[in-house]
Amino acid sequence: MTGGIEIGKEEQVTLDLLKKKMDDFAKERDWERFHSPRNLLLALVGEVGELSEIFQWKGEVPKGLPDWKEEEKQHLGEELSDVLLYLVRLSDMCGVDLGKAALRKVELNAIKYPINPTISSSNKNNNVTEDGGSEN
Numbered sequence: 001m002t003g004g005i006e007i008g009k010e011e012q013v014t015l016d017l018l019k020k021k022m023d024d025f026a027k028e029r030d031w032e033r034f035h036s037p038r039n040l041l042l043a044l045v046g047e048v049g050e051l052s053e054i055f056q057w058k059g060e061v062p063k064g065l066p067d068w069k070e071e072e073k074q075h076l077g078e079e080l081s082d083v084l085l086y087l088v089r090l091s092d093m094c095g096v097d098l099g100k101a102a103l104r105k106v107e108l109n110a111i112k113y114p115i116n117p118t119i120s121s122s123n124k125n126n127n128v129t130e131d132g133g134s135e136n
Ligand SMILES: Nc1ccn([C@H]2C[C@H](O)[C@@H](COP(=O)(O)OP(=O)(O)OP(=O)(O)O)O2)c(=O)n1
Pocket: 025, 031, 034, 050, 081, 082, 085, 086
């Protein structure tokens, strides 16, 4: 049980499963007509705003969020999920295989940003600037 909601223990979470769940959710409510690409994109952006609000004015927070209360982390999980679910649904309604597209993009990223052989594995993060951008 998580927050009073039962989660199938044996269920493997995949993008396909989330896609199917969103499809069922929309069909069961006759909401398919509302799930147009533009509506979904606006809903996605709205949820990104809600996610941003959680971090707003907090300053930088340490990885793992060690000082956050359980309720705050649960709220964060909910907003992250809203973003993911709308992204999955938007991709589906645009006829894009998100899993395949993302895997291809990871490969394109690796070609665009080759590993610098002079950087050892222990300090390979040192070529990343404070804003997360690569210096190369
Ligand atoms: N037309 C809709 C409305 C909702 N949802 C689903 C996808 C999201 O996961 C979640 C969004 O629901 P809300 O719009 O109620 O947003 P929140 O859950 O963030 O609630 P609130 O904005 O009150 O915090 O529900 C959907 O698929 N299609």
